[in-house]
Amino acid sequence: MSRIDQMFARLREQGECALIPYIPVGYPTVEGSESLIRTIAESGADLIELGVPYADPLADGPTIQEASLKAVSNGVNLKSCIAMVRTLRDKGLETPIVLMGYCNSFLAYGLDNLADDAKEAGIDGFIIPDLPSTMAKPYVEIFEARGLKNIFFLAPTTSEAREAAVVEQGQGFLYCISVTGVTGERKSLPAELRDFIHQARQVTTLPLAVGFGISNEEHVREVSEYADGAIVGSALINVIKQSEPHEIEAKAGEFIRTLKQATRKAATPI
Amino acid sequence: MEGFFGQYGGAYVAETLIRNLEELYGEYERIKDEEDFREEISQLLKNFVGRPTPISALHRITAELGGAKIYLKREDLTHTGAHKINNALAQAVLAKRMGKTRIVAETGAGQHGVAVATACSLLGMTCVVYMGAVDAERQAPNVQRMKLLGAELHLVHSGQKTLKDAISEAIRDWITNVEDTHYLLGSAVGPHPFPNMVRDFQSVIGEEAREQILEAEGRLPDYVIACVGGGSNSIGMFNAFLDDADVKLVGVQAAGEGLESGKHASPLLKGTHGIIQGSLTYMLQDEDGQILETHSIAPGLDYPGAGPQHSYLKDTGRVEYTSVNDREALMAFEELCRKEGILPALESSHAVAYALKLVSQLPKDALVLVNLSGRGDKDLSQAIAALEQLKNAEVLV
Numbered sequence: 001m002s003r004i005d006q007m008f009a010r011l012r013e014q015g016e017c018a019l020i021p022y023i024p025v026g027y028p029t030v031e032g033s034e035s036l037i038r039t040i041a042e043s044g045a046d047l048i049e050l051g052v053p054y055a056d057p058l059a060d061g062p063t064i065q066e067a068s069l070k071a072v073s074n075g076v077n078l079k080s081c082i083a084m085v086r087t088l089r090d091k092g093l094e095t096p097i098v099l100m101g102y103c104n105s106f107l108a109y110g111l112d113n114l115a116d117d118a119k120e121a122g123i124d125g126f127i128i129p130d131l132p133s134t135m136a137k138p139y140v141e142i143f144e145a146r147g148l149k150n151i152f153f154l155a156p157t158t159s160e161a162r163e164a165a166v167v168e169q170g171q172g173f174l175y176c177i178s179v180t181g182v183t184g185e186r187k188s189l190p191a192e193l194r195d196f197i198h199q200a201r202q203v204t205t206l207p208l209a210v211g212f213g214i215s216n217e218e219h220v221r222e223v224s225e226y227a228d229g230a231i232v233g234s235a236l237i238n239v240i241k242q243s244e245p246h247e248i249e250a251k252a253g254e255f256i257r258t259l260k261q262a263t264r265k266a267a268t269p270i
Numbered sequence: 271m272e273g274f275f276g277q278y279g280g281a282y283v284a285e286t287l288i289r290n291l292e293e294l295y296g297e298y299e300r301i302k303d304e305e306d307f308r309e310e311i312s313q314l315l316k317n318f319v320g321r322p323t324p325i326s327a328l329h330r331i332t333a334e335l336g337g338a339k340i341y342l343k344r345e346d347l348t349h350t351g352a353h354k355i356n357n358a359l360a361q362a363v364l365a366k367r368m369g370k371t372r373i374v375a376e377t378g379a380g381q382h383g384v385a386v387a388t389a390c391s392l393l394g395m396t397c398v399v400y401m402g403a404v405d406a407e408r409q410a411p412n413v414q415r416m417k418l419l420g421a422e423l424h425l426v427h428s429g430q431k432t433l434k435d436a437i438s439e440a441i442r443d444w445i446t447n448v449e450d451t452h453y454l455l456g457s458a459v460g461p462h463p464f465p466n467m468v469r470d471f472q473s474v475i476g477e478e479a480r481e482q483i484l485e486a487e488g489r490l491p492d493y494v495i496a497c498v499g500g501g502s503n504s505i506g507m508f509n510a511f512l513d514d515a516d517v518k519l520v521g522v523q524a525a526g527e528g529l530e531s532g533k534h535a536s537p538l539l540k541g542t543h544g545i546i547q548g549s550l551t552y553m554l555q556d557e558d559g560q561i562l563e564t565h566s567i568a569p570g571l572d573y574p575g576a577g578p579q580h581s582y583l584k585d586t587g588r589v590e591y592t593s594v595n596d597r598e599a600l601m602a603f604e605e606l607c608r609k610e611g612i613l614p615a616l617e618s619s620h621a622v623a624y625a626l627k628l629v630s631q632l633p634k635d636a637l638v639l640v641n642l643s644g645r646g647d648k649d650l651s652q653a654i655a656a657l658e659q660l661k662n663a664e665v666l667v
Contacts, residue, residue, distance in 0.1 A: 055560050056429065058441055058547070059284045065428065077558040103282050103545045108559030130282045130545070153285035157448055162288065180286050181446035 003096040003124050004149060004172040007046055008207040008228060017224035017263040019044055020209055021256060022100060022233030024051030025084050026076030027067045028240055028248065034087060036249055040236075041088075041095040043253040044260030049127060049231065052081050052101030059129035061184030063234035067241075078109045082121045089122035098151060098172075100127040111139060115146045125149030125172055133166045140169065151175050154200055154208075156192065163203060173207040173229060176200060178214070184234045186213035189222060197226045220262040232259060273462025275582035281461035283548045286445050294452075295463040297368050302470065307367070311360050315474065318392065319355050322478045323347045325486065325639070330609045337629035338636030341491070342612070342622075343479040345503065345643045350385050352615065352644030353475060353503045354456055358385035360471040362393050365452035372396040372451040376440040378405055378433030378499070379570035379617065380412025381644055382456030387419035389454075397421040400439040404431040405569045412648050430563050433499075433573045437547050457500025458577035461548030465577050472506025475641060480510045483639055493628065495520045496641040497620040498538065498591065499570050501577035503643035508589060518590065521580060522624045524566035525593035533565035538576045538584050538591040546575035552584065567596040567656060568616035570644075598623040600657050603646060615644035616653060 001009070011018050021040050026033050041048060053071035057064060078101065085097055099118065106114055106128065118126075125148050131139060133152055140150045149172035154163060157180060166174070178193050179186070193210065200208055209229025214220060216235065223230045236255060243251040273279050273295075281291055301307045315321040324347070328340040345353040362373060373395050377383030383399040390397035399416055403425045406413050416423055429435035437460070444453040458468045476494075483491055494511050496504035498521040511517045526534035534540065541552035544559060553575040554562040566572045576584075583589040594602075599616055602623035606612045614622055618641070625640045632638070646653065 056434070056438060056547075058438055059286075059445070061442075072560060102559075104555065104559040104561075106559075107544060108555065108557065129284050130548070132281065132283065132285050132288050134288070135280055135282055155284070155286040155288075157286050157289040159289055159292075166285075177284075177286055180448045182442050 002147065002149065002172070003094070004047065007096050008173060011046060012228070017227060018046035018207070018209065018229035019220070019256065019260045019263050020047045020049055020229050020231040021045050021236050022049040022051055022231060023236060024053050024067050024071040025081040026053060026071040026074045027237070028070060030074050030076065032248065034084060036252060037084070037088065038093060039249045039253045040256055041093055043256035045095060045256060047096040047098065047229070049098055049100045049233070050081060050085065052078050052099055052105050054102045054105055057102060059182055061182040061234065063185065063237050064183050067237045078105050082117050082123065085123050086121035096124045097122070098125040098127050099123055103128055103130050111142045115142045115148060118148060119146040123148065125151055127151045127175060129153070133162070133169055136169065153177055156180055156196055163200065167204040167206070170204060170206045173209050174200065174204065175231070176208050176210045176227065178210050178212045181212065183212050185215040185238065189213060189219055194226050217258050217262040220259045224263045230259070230263060275579045276585065278551050278578035278581040279462055279465060279549050281548060282545045282550070283461045284445055286448065290444070290448050291461055291463065293368070298364060298463055298467055301364060301367060307363070310363055314359050314363070315356065319349045319359065320347065321474065325479060325482045328610050331605070331626070332629070334609070335626070335630050337634065338492070338632040338638050340625055340629060340638045340640060341483060341486070342640050342642040343475060343507065345475060345641060346612070346614065346618070346645035350381070350388050351647065352381035352385065353472060353506060354382040354385035355388065356474055356506070357456060357468050357471040357502060358382065358389045358454060361452070361454045361467070362386070362389035362395060365454065366393055366395060368452065370450060370452040372398065372447065373454050374398045374400070374440050374443045374451055375454040375456060376433065376436035377401050377456065378436065378572060379568070379615070380405065380409040380416065380648060381570065381615070383421065384412050384415045384419070386454050386456070387416045387421035390421065391419050398424065398443065400424050400426050400436040400443070402426050402430070402432040402436045405433065405436070408652050409569060409648050432569065434547070434561065441547065456502065458502045458505045458579060459500040459547060459549065459575060465549065465579055468502050469505045469509055469579065472502050473509045475503065475506040476508060476510030479507065479639060483637070487637055489637070490514055490517050491637040491639040492632070493518045493520060493638045495522060495621045495625050495638065497522045497571060497617050497643065498576065498580060499524070499535065499573045499617065500575070501580045503641055505577060505579055507641040512588065519588065520624065521589050521591045522620045523591060523593045524568055524571035524620060525595035526565035528595055529593060534593065535564035535566040535572050535574065536593045537574055538580060539593055541576070549578045551578045551581045552576050567599060567652070568620065570615070570617040571620065592624060594620045594623040596656070597660060600653060600660060602626055603653055604657060612642070613646040614642055615646045616649045618643045
């Protein structure tokens with residue numbers, strides 16, 4: 001059983017929702033990145049979505065655009081992201097890690113090389129926001145041959161016919177996009193989200209993780225009532241951005257601990 | 271596979287957008303051959319845009335160069351002054367029939383933005399235009415026109431602040447407002463079905479020109495030349511000639527300060543395969559797949575990717591792609607003003623510049639058709655300043 005499957009199975013037994021923070025590699029600094037990722041993991045992240053910095057992230061709002069650009073200008077590329085995971089694994093980190101990045105970063109690296117190097121480094125899968133299920137086949141074939149998972153998306157706009165096709169290809173978990181729009185903090189979660197997740201639950205046994213707009217512990221608590229994972233990106237980046245350099249790790253760790261606590265009060269998912 | 275030209279094209283976009291793209295493709299396929307849709311478009315093109323646009327022979331330049339005969343297809347004479355209106359009107363009509371009430375668009379040179387704002391004004395739709403802050407500065411007259419036409423203009427301050435960044439913001443807007451909004455993409459780029467749809471709506475250029483030159487000369491041209499940024503005017507021109515094997519097709523990209531300087535906008539000459547803004551195509555990128563900055567005096571050509579069909583036509587060899595630098599384009603800009611009484615857009619000046627170079631090498635009876643995709647009023651202040659700079663520099667040398 002893969003790290004991702006084990007993690008969701010364990011949490012399901014415990015009646016907990018997975019906390020899935022997103023952080024770009026090399027943000028806010030290259031030197032502090034490894035230690036910050038480890039802090040995030042040790043503070044309660046159940047799976048880490050490591051961002052591969054891309055300067056033109058079409059599905060991201062201003063917060064992640066800025067962080068991603070900062071990491072690019074810090075000189076971070078896909079190769080350094082893979083090296084980062086290798087280092088973390090060498091030092092004993094067992095938290096599941098998926099790389100979140102845009103198609104073109106992966107294409108430029110070469111999909112076969114990517115799959116080989118990612119597997120060897122201890123990466124568990126990929127989240128590629130500009131790779132819809134209709135385009136994914138060549139990628140999935142290469143990833144699957146190495147036991148790497150490609151995480152598929154469901155959006156509020158996904159039709160029933162497409163939902164069936166996505167579910168059929170799904171592996172690891174499904175990334176459920178909470179709202180139409182790009183990533184970024186929001187005041188409240190949409191009222192339809194609960195129904196959207198319940199509807200998806202009818203057609204799949206895969207864990208369902210919700211992302212986009214989850215900004216605070218109330219949101220995480222709400223999502224934990226009906227979903228299996230809560231993905232938090234922009235809100236974490238904003239915590240980091242608002243911290244003095246010397247207190248970034250402490251503040252990020254505290255934020256993750258608070259969010260993780262909010263996942264524990266969940267009712268047992270169906 | 272649907273939506274591909276060989277290996278190029280596709281729809282590499284967020285899941286959230288797939289429904290809209292599928293809906294757009296389905297509705298477009300359903301409506302495009304319907305009699306009353308075709309009739310509405312052709313009435314608008316005739317009575318509002320002023321089509322057909324003529325072809326004009328360049329008598330003085332032809333006499334002076336002593337070479338082949340050059341004809342210009344006069345898209346500069348359309349209402350709003352560029353070919354962009356053909357696609358903007360047709361897509362706006364389609365969107366309205368699909369029940370959309372709000373249009374978002376990107377613009378580089380401002381010509382597409384003006385065309386979309388015009389179409390929305392005519393059809394009573396809400397219009398939101400994204401424009402790079404740098405482009406807005408160098409195309410000030412078009413900024414004023416868009417505002418006057420009632421468009422809500424958003425300046426984009428991310429990235430290089432030019433066309434690519436404007437497209438990204440327009441796509442983000444569309445992801446957010448999927449229900450009531452149509453994204454009216456102005457070039458033959460982006461995810462399926464845009465490259466097909468934009469080509470189809472621009473094909474009127476080549477269809478008219480082919481008929482007109484047959485009537486004027488009794489035969490097809492030896493060369494058809496058009497500038498290629500994203501590639502909408504060129505694909506609209508080339509499409510009618512693709513099956514005419516004896517007609518050589520030439521796409522002219524922007525060489526900026528020179529292909530070897532790295533400061534250019536010629537993905538079809540210097541680019542590699544990659545995914546940019548929803549489609550797989552030739553693009554300018556570094557070894558990590560980051561999109562490279564582009565340089566051209568013509569904002570409408572200042573884009574790091576080519577439409578996927580152009581990538582395909584490059585590989586098959588049906589179209590020859592070449593480039594013209596800023597200096598050559600400026601000289602052609604001035605030449606056409608001085609000798610033929612035509613003020614071309616800086617984008618179109620690239621196609622003209624290549625034609626001027628080419629004809630002196632051709633036999634006298636050769637025939638060259640150039641798409642003059644737009645007029646240059648928008649470029650006046652920038653072009654005049656650049657020409658003066660050029661002349662001062664050459665005096666010093």
